[in-house]
Amino acid sequence: MTLTRRDMLRLTTRGLLGLSGLMGLTILGRFLSYQPDPPPPQRFDAGSTDAYALESRTRLANIPALLIRSGEKYSAIGLTCPHLGCTVETRADGFTCPCHGSRYDSSGGLQQGPSTQSLPTLRVEIEDGRVIVYR
């Protein structure tokens, strides 16, 4: 099989057009992949330690999390359902997701699906007498 001059030119032209098309797609992909919204904050100042009574469980709606103080120990349960991201509701015996009905016990452990994970435990640190929750 011989490659004529005409074939060669045609092949080159088409190849170049194809490449430029691919390049255009790459540019489009890069263009669309930019995410203008800044990532949400990971660190929350939950105020002074004095605001939390001993053995208290306080709902912090903006994180959202449940801050638990037992003695001098602080811990926090994230209230975002690991299933599809709704904020769970606090019940007497634990948490329920209002969207799809997942249930968790009062320490955040998974009781009933459709979720497959327990509620996350968030890192809590005391910095200069203030409660800092990390998401």
Added chain:
Amino acid sequence: MALGFFLVGFSLLLLAAPAHAARGEPPNPTQIPFNPRLEKPSLPENPTLADQGAIPYWGICLSCHGDKGQGLTDEWREQFGEDKNCWTSKCHASNHPPLGFNLPHQVPALVGAGTLARFTTAQELKNYIQKTMPWWNPGSLNEEKSWTLTAYLLRENGALAKDQQFDIAQASISPVHLPIRERQSEFSGQGWLAVLLGLGLAGSLLFANNPIPRPAPGTRPSFLLHLHPPTIPAAQMRWRYTLGAGGLAVFLTLILAVTGALEMFFYIPTTQNAAQSVQIITFSVPFGALIRGLHFWAAQTLVIVGVVHLLRVVFTGAYNAQRKFNFLLGLLVFAILLLMNFSGYILRWDEGIHWALVVGANLLKTIPLAGEALYGFVIGGDSPGPATLTRFYTWHIFGLTLAALLFTGWHIFRVRRDGGISAPPEAGERLSRVELLRREILTMGLASLVLLVISIFFPAPLAAPIRDAAIPLGDIRAPWFFLWLQGLLRLGDAFWMGVGIPLVMAALMAALPYIFPALPAEQQGKWFPRAGRAAQVLAGTLILVWLVLTLLEGVR
């Protein structure tokens, strides 16, 4: 004389004693010092509801919510003396719980910027007051008191003008955060529109032998006539064959385009202003609620009409042979319609749509490999924010609209290209396009009337604007056309229930004309042809599953 005073004082002490004993902590029973801030408000001569509401507010609400609706501030707490609690009866009203009550720690303000943020309409505010207030005896306020309190709060917040009477009948269309307009003329305007349209339609039905004049030979037909073929088989335009669903869908699309464009004059697509601007369209713009209602109800009706159209096509075996491709186009248009409906729903940007957005976006994340990229593409960040709203707005008014117009146009073009609507092979009577146009206009008129009446009596839904700290809503619902998805998601793995199964259902529907044999010619153009049984069962089952899931979730 002195003895008399002594006796009275003694008997008062006796009366008061059991109460003190029961509580164990004797409060100070001395006389109450005069406090001008606790003085009973006086009623004007012809009191409005809001004027009347000042009385129960003073008697019941004031102790916690403050004399100016400022909430339980430290300054207000000072009014209650030493223990800063409400122990003493008759400070400002008589119906005090016998043992007094502890003031809660935090009581929200009711008057001023940022207050009452969880309420959109006066009806919601009234329901909340009646159900939950006062906190020490919820449900004790009667209907009338709740209304007067609502009117009072609206007036104090500037929603109701000083001497304006609050109209209870219009509470569900009276805003809490915007000035309430007098709506009499508007309601009668809508009513007259419906009546005139109805009379006109009734007239044209009664005098049905008054067709659109046939154009004289040699002259060019009008634009509307020109869109139609000169004559079409009578079988193709029979009501009980087509159900008018396809034509109705086109008409609803037109209504959506026009009302949508009108809404764009007032809608502000920013996270700060979106929900507020939807409220302005609904409550402040004259006939805004009507335009928004028409847009909303046309969109919801279109989903139903689309399903009816799809079922008609399958049940009459119209998906076969040369119409296979148009069947796919139709399904594509339906998918675009659902996306349009969902993106429009998100544009409200209020608490009512908040979780549908979160769930929908997180569903994308569950898709293997492409999930994260898709999420970023749709949301424009790690969590829903300003970029999300801009993108949904752009998709709704431009991207999806363009696709919808393109594919709807192609779908309609293919109908003529494929030889019109499927019909029996024997050549029957043919009717002129004048008759077709007449029927179309009649359908459009009837549809307009129905939409108009629905929009007047059932306002399109609204909720409070999204705030940083989400209000727990208790009852979170997907939009009705995605209730089936919400139901599925309760059952198992998020990807399979939320993405996998819906895609399989769509694929089954799309494959329908390709997996089932073509109908013999003599069975075409009839309801439920024998040769199409399997296809009918498949599509019927799919729609039935969809319907049952929707209903199950709906009544949950």
